Amino acid sequence: MKANSNAAIVATLVSEPSRAAILTALLDGRLHPASELAYMAGIKPQTASFHLAKMVSANIVTVEKYGRHRYYGIQNQEVAHILESLLSIAPPVEVKSLKQASEEKAIRLARTCYDHLAGNLGVQLTDSLNKMGVIGEKKDEFIVTEKGEEFFTAFQIDLGKVKKERRSFSRKCLDWSERRHHLAGALGNALLERLLELNWIQRLPKTRAVKITMDGQKGLKETFSIEIETV
Amino acid sequence: MKANSNAAIVATLVSEPSRAAILTALLDGRLHPASELAYMAGIKPQTASFHLAKMVSANIVTVEKYGRHRYYGIQNQEVAHILESLLSIAPPVEVKSLKQASEEKAIRLARTCYDHLAGNLGVQLTDSLNKMGVIGEKKDEFIVTEKGEEFFTAFQIDLGKVKKERRSFSRKCLDWSERRHHLAGALGNALLERLLELNWIQRLPKTRAVKITMDGQKGLKETFSIEIETV
DNA sequence: TAAACACTTCGATTATTATCGAAATATGAA
DNA sequence: TTCATATTTCGATAATAATCGAAGTGTTTA
Numbered sequence: 254m255k256a257n258s259n260a261a262i263v264a265t266l267v268s269e270p271s272r273a274a275i276l277t278a279l280l281d282g283r284l285h286p287a288s289e290l291a292y293m294a295g296i297k298p299q300t301a302s303f304h305l306a307k308m309v310s311a312n313i314v315t316v317e318k319y320g321r322h323r324y325y326g327i328q329n330q331e332v333a334h335i336l337e338s339l340l341s342i343a344p345p346v347e348v349k350s351l352k353q354a355s356e357e358k359a360i361r362l363a364r365t366c367y368d369h370l371a372g373n374l375g376v377q378l379t380d381s382l383n384k385m386g387v388i389g390e391k392k393d394e395f396i397v398t399e400k401g402e403e404f405f406t407a408f409q410i411d412l413g414k415v416k417k418e419r420r421s422f423s424r425k426c427l428d429w430s431e432r433r434h435h436l437a438g439a440l441g442n443a444l445l446e447r448l449l450e451l452n453w454i455q456r457l458p459k460t461r462a463v464k465i466t467m468d469g470q471k472g473l474k475e476t477f478s479i480e481i482e483t484v
Numbered sequence: 485m486k487a488n489s490n491a492a493i494v495a496t497l498v499s500e501p502s503r504a505a506i507l508t509a510l511l512d513g514r515l516h517p518a519s520e521l522a523y524m525a526g527i528k529p530q531t532a533s534f535h536l537a538k539m540v541s542a543n544i545v546t547v548e549k550y551g552r553h554r555y556y557g558i559q560n561q562e563v564a565h566i567l568e569s570l571l572s573i574a575p576p577v578e579v580k581s582l583k584q585a586s587e588e589k590a591i592r593l594a595r596t597c598y599d600h601l602a603g604n605l606g607v608q609l610t611d612s613l614n615k616m617g618v619i620g621e622k623k624d625e626f627i628v629t630e631k632g633e634e635f636f637t638a639f640q641i642d643l644g645k646v647k648k649e650r651r652s653f654s655r656k657c658l659d660w661s662e663r664r665h666h667l668a669g670a671l672g673n674a675l676l677e678r679l680l681e682l683n684w685i686q687r688l689p690k691t692r693a694v695k696i697t698m699d700g701q702k703g704l705k706e707t708f709s710i711e712i713e714t715v
Numbered sequence: 716t717a718a719a720c721a722c723t724t725c726g727a728t729t730a731t732t733a734t735c736g737a738a739a740t741a742t743g744a745a
Numbered sequence: 746t747t748c749a750t751a752t753t754t755c756g757a758t759a760a761t762a763a764t765c766g767a768a769g770t771g772t773t774t775a
Binding site for chain 3: 269271296297299300303304320321322
C-alpha cells in the first residue's frame with residue numbers, strides 16, 4: 254500500500270501549517286531556539302519539538318546544542334532556495350551597509366570572540382568569503398578552496414603556518430547577536446590578526462568591541478564589498 | 485526560482501504517499517487511465533478515483549473521457565516543476581531490489597520531466613548546447629543565440645512555431661538527480677519531440693525513463709559530442 | 716439484450732497525526 | 746545545593762482523511 258515516494262516526505266513537512274510557519278521563520282537565514290519557533294508558530298513547545306525532530310530527521314533542518322538551548326536552522330542553501338519557492342517567500346534582504354552607531358551597539362557591530370572576529374562584521378566577512386568562493390561551507394567547518402589559497406596568499410596570510418597550529422584549522426562559531434555562523438579556529442584568528450596588522454580594525458580598552466578605522470572602511474569595501482557607514 | 489501560490493496546494497496533495505505515487509507516474513508526460521494509476525500506486529480503483537477527483541478539482545491534474553476510460557495527466561509544466569523541486573531535496577530512494585536498482589539507474593540516466601528531457605542526458609544536452617554557443621544562460625531561462633537559430637533550423641526544429649506557443653519559450657528546470665538545471669519550456673519540449681522523431685530516444689512503457697537507441701548514441705556523439713553508456 | 720468492463724459514489728471503518736498536559740532531562744543561575 | 750529555564754519524551758485525545766466493500770452509472774462487446 255505504501256508507495257515508496259520521497260516527494261511525499263518533503264511535501265508532508267512543508268504542507269503542515271505549523272511546520273510551514275516554523276520553516277518560514279527559519280528562512281531568515283538565522284538560527285533560532287526551539288522556544289522562539291514555538292511562539293512564532295503559535296504552538297506549545299512540545300508540539301514544536303515534535304515537528305522539529307521530524308524535520309531534522311528528514312535532513313531539512315539542522316540543530317546545534319549550545320547550553321540548554323538548541324538552535325535550529327535550514328539545512329543548507331539549496332534547501333533554503335527550494336523552500337523559499339515552495340512557501341512563496343522572498344529571500345531575506347541582504348544587509349549591505351553597517352551603521353557604526355552608539356557604544357552599546359558597537360559590540361553588535363564588531364567584536365572579538367576569544368581570538369577571532371564576531372558580530373555583524375564577523376558574519377559579513379564570513380559571508381563575503383563564501384560568496385567570493387574563497388571558503389566553502391561544510392557541516393561543522395569551513396574549507397579553503399583553491400581560489401582561497403591564492404586569496405589568502407595575496408592577503409598575506411600564511412596558510413602553511415596557520416595549518417601547522419595544533420588546534421582546528423577552521424571551524425564554525427555561533428554568533429549570538431547575529432544568530433548565524435562566523436569563521437573561527439586558527440584561520441579565523443589569522444584573519445583577525447591580519448586585520449589588526451593592517452590597522453583596518455583596532456582593539457578598544459575595556460570592551461570586546463573593536464573599532465573599524467577609516468582604512469578599514471576603505472579596505473573592507475574594496476576587498477570584501479562590505480560597506481560601513483560611520484555616524 | 486519563481487515564487488508561486490500553487491506550490492502550497494501541490495505540496496498538500498503530494499504529501500499523501502498514494503497521490504505522490506500517482507503524480508510521479510504521471511511525470512512521464514503521458515496520459516494514463518485510472519486503473520493503471522491505481523495499480524501503480526498499489527491501491528484499489530475506488531481509492532485512486534477518490535485521489536484523482538481531489539487533484540482534478542485542485543487543477544493539478546487533467547482528465548479526458550474516451551469511452552469508458554478516463555485518461556489522467558499532469559495539468560501543466562508548473563506542477564511538474566514543483567514536483568521535481570520536492571524530489572530534489574527529498575532523501576534518496578532506498579533501493580530494495582535489483583530490479584528497483586536498475587530502474588533507478590535508468591531514470592537517472594535519461595527520463596522525461598513532463599514534456600522535456602531530464603536526467604544525465606537532459607543536463608548533458610543543455611550543457612552541450614551551451615558550450616556550442618547555441619543557447620546562452622540567463623537567470624531563469626536560456627536564450628537562443630544567432631548561431632542557435634541556424635542550428636535549430638538545420639536540426640529541423642521550427643523555432644518560429646515554437647515561439648508562437650502560449651507558454652514560456654525556454655526556461656530552466658532543476659534536475660533532481662543531477663542537481664543542476666536543464667532546458668525546459670516550449671524549446672525543451674520541441675527538442676524532446678525531435679529526438680523521438682529521429683528515433684534517437686524511445687519512450688518505454690510503464691516508466692518515465694527513456695531508452696537511448698543505437699542511432700541515438702551515434703547522433704548524440706556526432707551532433708552534441710555526448711558519450712553515453714547504455715545499459 | 717445481457718454480460719463484462721471502467722470507473723465513480725456512498726458509507727463504514729481504520730489509520731494517521733497534530734495537539735497538549737504531565738513528567739523527565741539537562742543546563743544555568745543563585 | 747536548590748531553583749529556574751529550555752527542551753524533550755510519553756501518553757492520551759481528538760480531528761482528519763485514506764481505505765475499501767458494496768452498489769450505481771455509463772460504455773463496449775458478444
